[in-house]
Amino acid sequence: MSKLRFFIALWVAKIAIVALKITRHNGTNFPGVVALKICPQFLKYIGKPERIIAVTGTNGKTTVSNMVIDALSQDGKNVVNNRMGSNINTGIATSLIQNCGVMGKCREDMGLFEIDERSARRVFPYMIPEYLIVTNLSRDSIMRNGHPEYISDILTKYIPQSTKLILNADDMICSTVAPENSRVYFGIERMPGDLTECNNLINDFQICPECHNKLKYEYVRYSHIGKAYCPICGFKAPLYDYAGHDVDLGNMTIGIRGKEADVRYRLLNDSVYNIYNVVSAVALFLEMGYSHRQVQKFFENMSIVGSRYDEMKVGSYTVCRMLAKEKNAFASSRVFDYIAASKGKKEIILMNCCQGDAVHWSENTCWMYDCDFEFLKDDNIENIIVCGPRVKDYRLRLLLAGVPDCKISYTDDEFDTPEKLKLTGNSYIYVLYGTDSIDLGLKVAEKVVKMIRKKGGEGK
């Protein structure tokens, strides 16, 4: 009966794919939604690739997944993946439906799936990855994810026993996931600018798990990311199997010391969190048996997908679009830190109010008080334009962070933000958007570019 139900679900979903193609609605999860509705155990019966790699974690999983898919494609592999859909069970089901025949047999040998960390309980009972990268575990949406310890517990409960884990040793919440599983650790050795005391509002691993005394850090990059130890009982963070070291931002390279060699790799972006993403992907490829030379080649031909970060020179200005995940204090703090640390005069259009929440209820703004808006009191930031439904909350938070009122501009409508730019010449204009305002961010950035061009590309 279950198998019959599965076939009905599969065929209905296949018909749905054809209907969606005809109506030009590609890229939705609808086929997976339908399939799981008809057959809740659909993922159990659908054919899956022989080798499955999965990526999860709070931040960076999309970027790492894209890197892995790109690299495997360069190696000539056809990889089933959920890049075009969502990272929950329905998105994964959709990608498998698209890549199987009418009897449900998977056409490809390899699969790469980005998995939402909360969806582990709906996916892992039916899918056993050979490797699972956990990029990091940190605070995310308060409503969905609660806190990282909760997510860590879910992963520990549901990750299949035979899956080999590739874990971030510099993240003690991540590195303690599923302690019974086979694992390797990646991390980055001390970097210039590292601290020994956390200066972020979020720090979710402050006490020793053994004796509950305050932990110390040999070095800390941000929040709980760094090398922790307990001065009282001797508890220590795990050693690196894949150690990033000697980051050279001038030449955009990093050394990665693996089990057999120490080789330099090209970096795709100069932000610390993206450097971690590169190290995690290199660790995976080396674990899979690729040589350092092969992996180096992969990275030579790779770039970070445009919806996360891109920049454009327009006259004396550089317009940068950056994803600052809505309701995600940890991710937004990284972006604010990055901007504050970047050289030059800056203006920021901050448009990461949650668009969906504004329609259905009202955004829970607790995240603002976990988020380091304090980075934005940087002297080189000339103007911060806030917009959207939570303008008044942003203003109060920025004032409490020490940003003077004269540097804060407001407008309800995102499309009015370019008019508020000061455009004093030779500066960086950052357009920060959320995951549900990627298109909006693109359009606003385009409007900024047009406006600068209209003004001749120079300062006022």
Next chain:
Amino acid sequence: MKIEVLFPEICNLYGELGNISYLQKSCADIEVVETGLNDEPIFVSEVPDLIYMGTMTEKSQLLVIEKLNCCKERIVELIEDGANFLVTGNALEVFGKEIKDVDGVTAEGLGIFDITTSRDMMNRYNSLYLGEFSDGLQPDAGMMKIVGFKSQFTHSYWEDGAVQTPLFITERGPGLNPQIKGEGIRVNNFMATYVIGPLLVLNPLLAKHILRMCGAKKIDVAFEEAAMESYEARVREYSNPDTGFYY
């Protein structure tokens, strides 16, 4: 003025320490003492002007209960003597009788108040909150609107026959649990609520009330104009019947 913040290294979820930094920014002569999990609380030997504890993880709740059990009698004495407490988020549950998980695991609380907590880690309850608070300190004591959020795995229930002493009266959103209008616990100057925000940043009038309770000479809050503008807009928004209240 001295504020003791209990266990900030673990009781710091959801921007809760923003409550204390807001009071600090509002009143220059506030001294904040952070008591770590392995320190002796200063309330054991003196009476701080305010004792604060915020939201924590479920594992941290066990550590906090274990720690505070050693000075439970002193906490009861302080509450009876009218010491000022502000307890937000799931820190409230620590003071109840027990926290019962749907999977059967039960943790005993301090047992100071007659409430029990029911927890379901697979269901998170998210809502906005609109309620009222009576400021009994002022001669013209009136009701002030309270706004905020709820985001939790738990609900708490008064035991049968217990005298319910809520902190807020709910207008929209759940009370201590969805079946009752009373939200939080108020006994003398002990104030506990599930409402997060941070509560005092979102409710500058309540922040003023707390400053008054603590004996502050000047009852102004930081960036009062911006805070009031944000507060009033939120009260209007949450009072609008068209605003969805549940996530």
